[in-house]
Amino acid sequence: MSRRRHSDENDGGQAHKRRRTSEPIEIEDRLESLICRVGEKSTSSLESNLEGLAGVLEADLPNYKNKILRILCAVARLLPEKLTVYTTLVGLLNARNYNFGGEFVEAMIRQLKETLKNNLYNEAVYLVRFLSDLVNCHVIAAPSMVAMFENFVSVTQEEDVPQVRSDWFVYVVLSCLPWVGKELYEKKDVEMDRLLSQIEGYLKRRVKTHVSMLQVWTAEKPHPQEEYLDCLWAQIQKLKKDRWQERHILRPYIAFDSVLCEALQHNLPPFTPPGHMPDAQYPMPRVVFRMFDYTDAPEGPVMPGSHSVERFVIEENLHCIIKTHWKERKTCAAQLLSYPGKNKIPLNYHIVEVIFGELFQLPSPPHIDVMYTTLLIELCKLQPGSLPQVLAQATEMLYMRLDTMNTTCIDRLINWFSHHLSNFQFRWSWDDWADCLTVDLEKPKPKFVKEVLEKCMRLSYHQRIVDIVPPTFSALIPAEPIFTYKYADESASSLPGYAVSITVGNAIKNRASNEEILTILKEAPNPNQEDDDDEGESFNPLKIDVFLQTLLHLAAKSFSHSFSAFGKFHEILKTLAESDEGKLHTLKVIYEVWRNHPQMIAVLVDKMIRTQIVDCAAVANWLFSQDMAHEFTRLYIWEILHSTIRKMNKHVQKIQKELEEAKDKLEKQQHKRRDSGDDEDMDKNSEDEEGQLEEQIERLQEKVESAQSEQKNLFLVIFQRFIMLLTEHLVRCETGSVDISTPWYKNCIERLQQIFLMHHVTIQQYMGTLENLLFTAELDHHILAVYQQFCALQL
Numbered sequence: 001m002s003r004r005r006h007s008d009e010n011d012g013g014q015a016h017k018r019r020r021t022s023e024p025i026e027i028e029d030r031l032e033s034l035i036c037r038v039g040e041k042s043t044s045s046l047e048s049n050l051e052g053l054a055g056v057l058e059a060d061l062p063n064y065k066n067k068i069l070r071i072l073c074a075v076a077r078l079l080p081e082k083l084t085v086y087t088t089l090v091g092l093l094n095a096r097n098y099n100f101g102g103e104f105v106e107a108m109i110r111q112l113k114e115t116l117k118n119n120l121y122n123e124a125v126y127l128v129r130f131l132s133d134l135v136n137c138h139v140i141a142a143p144s145m146v147a148m149f150e151n152f153v154s155v156t157q158e159e160d161v162p163q164v165r166s167d168w169f170v171y172v173v174l175s176c177l178p179w180v181g182k183e184l185y186e187k188k189d190v191e192m193d194r195l196l197s198q199i200e201g202y203l204k205r206r207v208k209t210h211v212s213m214l215q216v217w218t219a220e221k222p223h224p225q226e227e228y229l230d231c232l233w234a235q236i237q238k239l240k241k242d243r244w245q246e247r248h249i250l251r252p253y254i255a256f257d258s259v260l261c262e263a264l265q266h267n268l269p270p271f272t273p274p275g276h277m278p279d280a281q282y283p284m285p286r287v288v289f290r291m292f293d294y295t296d297a298p299e300g301p302v303m304p305g306s307h308s309v310e311r312f313v314i315e316e317n318l319h320c321i322i323k324t325h326w327k328e329r330k331t332c333a334a335q336l337l338s339y340p341g342k343n344k345i346p347l348n349y350h351i352v353e354v355i356f357g358e359l360f361q362l363p364s365p366p367h368i369d370v371m372y373t374t375l376l377i378e379l380c381k382l383q384p385g386s387l388p389q390v391l392a393q394a395t396e397m398l399y400m401r402l403d404t405m406n407t408t409c410i411d412r413l414i415n416w417f418s419h420h421l422s423n424f425q426f427r428w429s430w431d432d433w434a435d436c437l438t439v440d441l442e443k444p445k446p447k448f449v450k451e452v453l454e455k456c457m458r459l460s461y462h463q464r465i466v467d468i469v470p471p472t473f474s475a476l477i478p479a480e481p482i483f484t485y486k487y488a489d490e491s492a493s494s495l496p497g498y499a500v501s502i503t504v505g506n507a508i509k510n511r512a513s514n515e516e517i518l519t520i521l522k523e524a525p526n527p528n529q530e531d532d533d534d535e536g537e538s539f540n541p542l543k544i545d546v547f548l549q550t551l552l553h554l555a556a557k558s559f560s561h562s563f564s565a566f567g568k569f570h571e572i573l574k575t576l577a578e579s580d581e582g583k584l585h586t587l588k589v590i591y592e593v594w595r596n597h598p599q600m601i602a603v604l605v606d607k608m609i610r611t612q613i614v615d616c617a618a619v620a621n622w623l624f625s626q627d628m629a630h631e632f633t634r635l636y637i638w639e640i641l642h643s644t645i646r647k648m649n650k651h652v653q654k655i656q657k658e659l660e661e662a663k664d665k666l667e668k669q670q671h672k673r674r675d676s677g678d679d680e681d682m683d684k685n686s687e688d689e690e691g692q693l694e695e696q697i698e699r700l701q702e703k704v705e706s707a708q709s710e711q712k713n714l715f716l717v718i719f720q721r722f723i724m725l726l727t728e729h730l731v732r733c734e735t736g737s738v739d740i741s742t743p744w745y746k747n748c749i750e751r752l753q754q755i756f757l758m759h760h761v762t763i764q765q766y767m768g769t770l771e772n773l774l775f776t777a778e779l780d781h782h783i784l785a786v787y788q789q790f791c792a793l794q795l
């Protein structure tokens with residue numbers, strides 16, 4: 001949508017001239033405002049507003065036709081929740097001006113081609129749906145719409161194309177049928193039957209290996225988590241059985257039937273789906289999130305069944321409202337609560353289910369996680385009498401189903417719930433969850449409560465958490481986040497590094513130079529040194545231990561103090577952590593001193609990667625090391641790992657971008673030289689510049705290759721460690737004839753899935769290497785299944 005344009009106030013012209021030139025802009029802005037706001041709350045009826053707007057637009061067509069076309073094409077793409085309002089408007093304009101109707105249809109087809117070319121598949125769905133609804137408004141002839149659908153479904157016959165491509169074209173056709181199925185069946189029943197049987201054949205032969213990787217729950221009860229095309233197909237089948245009668249879509253065009261049926265219709269130009277391109281990014285498959293059914297909303301209107309098309313329409317419209325307004329939480333909440341037809345459905349239940357459905361969507365939610373928290377808080381403020389109760393009921397259900405919930409979704413639930421509680425004085429009926437105290441603390445429920453309290457502490461302070469939680473929960477309350485300094489008092493005087501730690505501490509306080517501190521550290525005895533090793537060259541962990549413990553102890557007051565200490569003694573830390581062993585030991589010491597403060601560990605590790613004291617592979621090796629085995633299932637461990645991978649990915653992207661920019665610059669330079677002709681001086685300068693650029697490109701090429709090699713190595717380290725841990729567990733269980741499905745195993749295998757899902761774009765570049773080196777046919781089928789599910793996502 002175009003933004004409001006203001007006339008230049010400083011153009012030096014006379015006032016009356018300025019006013020005259022800005023008049024068209026004012027009219028264009030007024031037209032945009034009128035079109036965008038139609039269908040919102042108004043004192044007069046929607047029908048009379050549409051009729052009035054159609055009259056205004058018709059009068060402005062001679063002067064502002066292109067602007068009106070542009071605005072209508074934009075709202076079709078960007079405001080899908082008001083689809084039928086705009087199709088009715090176009091229908092009324094077409095009835096009054098046949099040529100304009102034809103131009104609009106052509107503009108929409110041009111826009112559809114453009115969106116498909118630019119991989120904007122979600123917007124393309126809305127454009128096709130808009131075109132299909134124009135059949136109901138007598139703008140487009142039904143046979144040409146059926147022909148377009150047939151071309152879409154013919155994609156399923158293509159060979160050597162990814163399944164996700166065929167899926168998308170089938171989804172587009174099926175998702176239009178709630179709006180236009182009845183009309184098309186009345187006019188072209190034989191063709192429509194043939195179309196649906198082709199779709200049915202395709203759905204039966206689809207590969208669905210990927211489904212289990214995308215499900216929020218592994219259990220099929222109480223609500224099956226169906227693959228999105230299977231669910232939509234069941235809904236369309238039921239709609240067909242009900243003779244295409246649906247009772248939820250707002251259809252303003254019915255009121256204008258006598259006018260619209262007189263209008264001449266347009267045929268869609270033949271539309272051939274663009275061929276498959278290797279760089280095409282089709283939408284990933286999804287699983288439909290189901291949390292409630294009619295039994296959960298006992299009072300008021302009944303919730304439509306999971307296979308009724310009304311459920312699809314309501315959810316689709318709510319998703320569209322969130323997509324349109326997600327940046328403005330207040331507007332978004334108000335729009336959701338003023339959903340048309342809200343009195344016929346249990347709206348609060350639908351809203352909560354849709355929001356959680358988006359939050360838990362795998363591999364990643366459509367919007368940032370914190371948006372959903374703020375949106376739910378806003379909804380609670382607007383509906384204090386009803387929505388908090390539905391949200392509490394939903395939270396209770398999610399807690400009850402934790403045992404079969406995907407670990408990635410549990411992470412998001414922890415982050416949402418702790419953030420939500422922090423906005424409501426951390427009030428919760430904790431005693432209702434006392435059942436988690438009677439089971440193994442490694443099971444999902446106690447782990448969930450422990451992680452929630454840990455996150456709540458980050459958002460307040462330790463004593464507050466102790467005060468709000470019943471004493472019976474003491475086992476799950478996080479430890480007080482205090483520093484553990486092993487050289488703290490005289491009782492530690494027997495420790496090998498005690499004397500050196502006191503000298504180092506005094507040296508830091510007295511602002512000694514780096515060289516002086518390094519000289520003091522040489523006095524630290526080396527536990528790795530053999531008696532006959534005169535050189536003393538072997539790695540000395542005690543140096544790192546003494547220096548880092550002492551430095552962090554002096555800087556333990558806050559994050560800022562610690563950052564400042566790292567900055568000041570960066571050179572010493574780099575020297576001590578030069579070898580791989582040194583990097584690993586540095587991380588080990590960070591954990592030892594701050595083991596009761598996971599947030600501090602995460603922040604300091606992040607800082608050390610940024611300042612290149614440690615590298616990404618060292619962090620991965622440390623997290624999977626035996627020293628950290630007891631923390632392996634803790635949430636903060638995985639936050640550190642994902643943050644490390646993201647840093648590596650950003651580093652590679654940054655250098656790749658610099659390389660692309662240098663190549664573009666060189667290309668422009670060469671064009672410039674060719675265009676300049678025979679100017680010798682210019683030629684000489686250009687050649688010098690080109691020479692410098694070529695050298696720069698060569699250097700950047702090497703940097704990119706080195707960074708990609710580092711990135712590939714990081715993923716190899718991570719997957720190799722996963723395979724080792726899981727294989728050991730599987731062998732141990734097999735030998736002891738024990739069930740493999742322990743809480744640890746579930747967590748570990750789902751963390752492996754999480755790595756694949758969260759970094760799928762990067763991992764795809766290295767699939768050949770992973771297949772040859774790690775995920776080979778000899779690997780245990782439990783582990784290999786995860787890799788095969790991942791591969792199936794992009795098939």
